[in-house]
Amino acid sequence: MVSGALLFQSLILGLLLGGLYALLAAGLTLYFGIMRVVMLAHAAFIILSAYLAWWFSSVTGLDPMISLVGSVPLFYGIGYLLHRYLLSRLRPTTMTMMSVLLTFGIALAIEGLLGLVWTGTQRRINLPYGPTSISFLGAQIPVVQIISFGLAALSLGVLYLIMKRTQFGRSLRATIQHGQAAQLVGIDTTKVAGMGFGLGLATAAIGGAALSLQATIYPSLHWHWIGPLMAIIVVGGLGSIPGAAIAALALGTIRVLLEIPMGPTWAQTIFYVALFLTLMLRPQGFFGGRLAQRF
Amino acid sequence: MTDAGGAIALRTEALSKSFGGVHAVDDATTEFFEGKINGLIGPNGSGKTTFFNCVTGMIQPDSGRVYYRDREITRWQPHKVARTGLGRTFQLCRVFPRLTVLDNLLVAVHPAHPLAYLGRPRELALVERARGILGRVGLEHLETAEARDISYGQQKLLELAAALMADPEMVMLDEPAGGVNPALIERIAALVAELNAEGTTFLVVEHNMEFIMNLCHHVVVFDRGRPIAAGTADQVQQDPKVLEAYLGV
Amino acid sequence: MPNDSEVRTAVAPPGSTAVARLRSLGSGRTGPLVGIVVVIAVLATWPLLAANPYMLSAGVIVLNFAVFATAWNLMGGLTGYVSLGHIAFFGLGSYGTGLAVIHLGINSFVAVLLAAIVVGLISLLVGWAALRVRGASFVIVTIAIVLVLLLVFQSWRSVTGGSSGLVVPRPFPDMLRPEHHRVFFYIFLGLLALVLVSYLVVDRSRLGQALKAIREDEDKAQSLGIPTALLKLAAFGISCFLTAIAGGVYALWFGDLDPIFQFDVVLSSQIALMALLGGVRYLFGPLVGAIIVGSALEYFLLNFGETQFHLVATGLLLVAVVLFAPDGVLALGAALIRRLGPSATSIREMSAADVRAQQDERAAARGAGAGGSVTEEPSERASDD
Structure with missing residues (x-):
């Protein structure tokens, strides 16, 4: 039988991982809310950011987190341009399908470019505090996991404040809920949507840097992430950020707990099981709106 | 009263x-x-x-x-x-944009048995019936046009005609x-x-x-x-x- | 109407334009069949032209793509449900065939059929769940199917051999390599004919008409009484069955299966890319796309080796197709022909009155040309798409 201590440790680790999932999925569900777009390149951008963090750290010897100073504005800009010059050019009637293919193409291009520039070799950042763990009620918690969870929680908090408390957030929410109505009250929806995309991609920059602390990275790693992230946003209800966060915490925790009896590979299938169960029982997702079935 | x-x-x-x-x-x-x-x-x-x-x-x-x-x-x-036997039309007129006017009507006929879906879509009797209905709503001259190419008012009539096709x-x-x-x-x-x-x-x-x-x-x-x-x-x-x-x- | 095409040829006026004749060839009842025969005959000359076994094997690969993409199009093109996970059924077909040959000891081609039937049944179960959602959610689900199967087949080593692969016994053990490629080239060619005819049959049936209605507006189709769930499932099942056959024959040809390749979501997307690039509304669209993309992939592999370059190229090509040619190259070609043809304006810019005038004109021409009676006209229009 599994010891209580191991179970407790797994529970903590699961919640920490779930926090990171929540940040990574937030961007994905944000794009969906804005444009009914499934942004398949999201995970590829996450890996790109992780590579930038690794590269920055190995060239300068500084802490990889400092790379965020450059990568967050960069990703914000890319997101804005991506929306402005690629996605908004698609015909509204075929938007959903074509955007999937378009972002899939972008994901492949990013993966290929990472391979061309940095080869397919696996990379890992060597941090002075990398192997350190903190003892908490008998559980050994690696410091890097705490840092990435903290970063995720902080970013989600900021995202929440932006959405709820700023003029831009209000405009963005109005655009999400009813684009035409938002236009009528004088909101430049194209610009707001572009900024929303930038915001989503900025979360990918932060998430990628957080990921680089604790994971070995390689160009095709994004496939490993996009599946679970998509499952999370469907389970949470497409377009719902709180839904995605709850689903992420729950599935992340279950995943880590399942690793004890099943090993990591089989545990990973929990995301797909959850995805299929959601579609069978409640296609609109468990926390979000009624969008999922139609899109 | x-x-x-x-x-x-x-x-x-x-x-x-x-x-x-x-x-x-x-x-x-x-x-x-x-x-x-x-x-x-x-x-x-x-x-x-x-x-x-x-x-x-x-x-x-x-x-x-x-x-x-x-x-x-x-x-x-x-x-x-x-x-x-309960047909309907939609508020913002909905037709099949890339089907022809005639096909917009023919899809509305349902075979009694699923296997009949393997049959030909344009049985002459059905085509004649569809033409009759198109004639009634005044669209008979447009039957080979794609629905997206006709005017909005004509699309409204087409939608009504398609609803009628299922009798x-x-x-x-x-x-x-x-x-x-x-x-x-x-x-x-x-x-x-x-x-x-x-x-x-x-x-x-x-x-x-x-x-x-x-x-x-x-x-x-x-x-x-x-x-x-x-x-x-x-x-x-x-x-x-x-x-x-x-x-x- | 058995004599429908006869009537049509009888009324076709001698003075009809080349474009009209071309149009009737593309949409008549026998035209596409003739087209399939011609295309297959042309492709059959490849083994005579191929300079070396490598070119021959490249031909087999491209044909495999063409079969796969056409089978994909039966779902993706007709219903508009873009699946990026069809490789799942290809992979299941190949593993099913391999395992059946190894464990049941049956004839290799019986094994292909058996595996395809089983996969077809599985696809009905999967489709029942996946087709409950539309659009982007459907795409997510199809990708998820591939990713989960990849995990399962990599982990379930005792059955699948995991990453070390599964060796499938060859159906013709005594055959030399070039001969082996040649035989499989013709097998795949036969398969291509089968898939093209299947697509044609579905496309021309009431099912095809209903599927296209679903593609255009699913809610509206439902409100007209079309049992959308059932018909989508039927299309999905047929498409997956044909895909599984392609996978099974691939297993016999290649002889070595690895989950990384059999459940490769990138290849899966390349298949969708081929269909889109060629044109999903055209019978030969996926074939054209497969030839273009397949040749390009081989070219990149030959000239740049095993680099990541082909990923970048595929990605950028996908982006370009979506942005600039969402209807495919055949649609661009058709538009070009139309512009060069006698009717200079596209139908889009014609008002109802113009359409009417044009039809009157055509009817008059027809009447003059064939001296035809009024009753003949509708029967032509009935089969004119």
């Missing part, structure tokens, strides 16, 4: 649907009569279209029941509802007069009256008062998701509740 003579074709019992706390349809109990042109009117946002969608199965009501000719059809899938006993029209010119409104009204004289029951949703009042035998008025009055056009027009809802007096 009440016009509530004749059998009830469509009936709802305490039908309710809300979206995130907004009661779009709220405890709606209504009756619509066989062989009549029934009207459903109400101000914008009074839940007419949601009511329509609940009846035809496009969305699932939260509670309540729907009966068509004494048969409960609550939560039936839309294609099953259509096959019981429905009752047709539900969602804002047939919306966004079309007065001449075409008259034509649609004449067509509805004509088809009704031949035995087709209608339920027309409109907020164009005039259209409803001139055409309908029986009118139900919706406000904030519930029926507030029912009767002949004259009756409901004099109902103080209706005046209040419509004019805010």
Whole structure:
């Protein structure tokens, strides 16, 4: 039988991982809310950011987190341009399908470019505090996991404040809920949507840097992430950020707990099981709106 | 005088649907009569279209029941509802843009057995029937055009023609007069009256008062998701509740 | 109407334009069949032209793509449900065939059929769940199917051999390599004919008409009484069955299966790319796309080796197709022909009155040309798409 201590440790680790999932999925569900777009390149951008963090750290010897100073504005800009010059050019009637293919193409291009520039070799950042763990009620918690969870929680908090408390957030929410109505009250929806995309991609920059602390990275790693992230946003209800966060915490925790009896590979299938169960029982997702079935 | 003579074709019992706390349809109990042109009117946002969608199965009501000719059809899938003889059109006219006008009609014919789907789509008898209906609505000259290439008014007529192709006993029209010119409104009204004289029951949703009042035998008025009055056009027009809802007096 | 095409040829006026004749060839009842025969005959010359066994094997690969993409199009093109996970059924077909040959000891081609039937049944179960959602959610689900199967087949080593692979016994053990490629080239060619005819049959049936209605507007289709769930499932099942056959034959040809390749979501997307690039509304669209993309992939592999370059190229090509040619190269070609043809304006810019005038004109021309009676006209229009 599994010891209580191991179970407790797994529970903590699961919640920490779930926090990171929540940040990574937030961007994905944000794009969906804005444009009914499934942004398949999201995970590829996450890996790109992780590579930038690794590269920055190995060239300068500084802490990889400092790379965020450059990568967050960069990703914000890319997101804005991506929306402005690629996605908004698609015909509204075929938007959903074509955007999937378009972002899939972008994901492949990013993966290929990472391979061309940095080869397919696996990379890992060597941090002075990398192997350190903190003892908490008998559980050994690696410091890097705490840092990435903290970063995720902080970013989600900021995202929440932006959405709820700023003029831009209000405009963005109005655009999400009813684009035409938002236009009528004088909101430049194209610009707001572009900024929303930038915001989503900025979360990918932060998430990628957080990921680089604790994971070995390689160009095709994004496939490993996009599946679970998509499952999370469907389970949470497409377009719902709180839904995605709850689903992420729950599935992340279950995943880590399942690793004890099943090993990591089989545990990973929990995301797909959850995805299929959601579609069978409640296609609109468990926390979000009624969008999922139609899109 | 009440016009509530004749059998009830469509009936709802305490039908309710809300979206995130907004009661779009709220405890709606209504009756619509066989062989009549029934009207459903109400101000914008009074839940007419949601009511329509609940009846035809496009969305699932939260509670309540729907009966068509004494048969409960609550939560039936839309294609099953259509096959019981209840046709419909959509508010913002919906046709199949990249099918031809003729094909827009031919898809509306359902074979009795699923295996018949392997058969040819253009049996001569069906094509003739489709041409007959196109002739009636005045689109026979456009049958080979793709639906996206004809005008909006023509698309409205096409949608009506497609609904007729399935030979429905009752047709539900969602804002047939919306966004079309007065001449075409008259034509649609004449067509509805004509088809009704031949035995087709209608339920027309409109907020164009005039259209409803001139055409309908029986009118139900919706406000904030519930029926507030029912009767002949004259009756409901004099109902103080209706005046209040419509004019805010 | 058995004599429908006869009537049509009888009324076809001698003075009809080349474009009209071309149009009737593309949409008549026998035209596309003739087209399939011609295309297959042309492709059959490849083994005679191929300079070396490598070119021959490249031909086999491209044909495999063409079969796969056409089978994909039966779902993706007709219903508009873009699946990026069809490789799942390809992979299941190949593993099913391999395992059946190894464990049941049956004839290799019987094994292909058996595996395809089983996969077809599985696809009905999967489709029943996946087709409950539309658009982007459907795409998510199809990708998820591939990712989950990849995990399962990599982990379930005792059955699948995991990453070390599964060796499938060859159906013709005594055959030399070039001969082996040649035989499989013709097998795949036969398969291509089968898939093209299947697509044609579905496309021309009432099912195809209903599927296209679903593609255009699913809610509307439902409201007209079309049992959308059932018909989508039927299309999905047929498409997956044909895909599984392609996978099974691939297993016999290649002889070595690895989950990384059999459940490769990138290849899966390349298949969708081929269909889109060629044109999903055209019978030969996926074939054209497969030839273009397949040749390009081989070219990149030959000239740049095993780099990541082909990923970048595929990605950028996908982006370009979506942005600039969402209807495919065949649509661009058709538009070009139309512009060069006698009717200079596209139908889009014609008003109803113009259409009417044009039809009257055509009817008059027809009447003059064939001296035809009024009754003949409808029967032509009935079969004119």
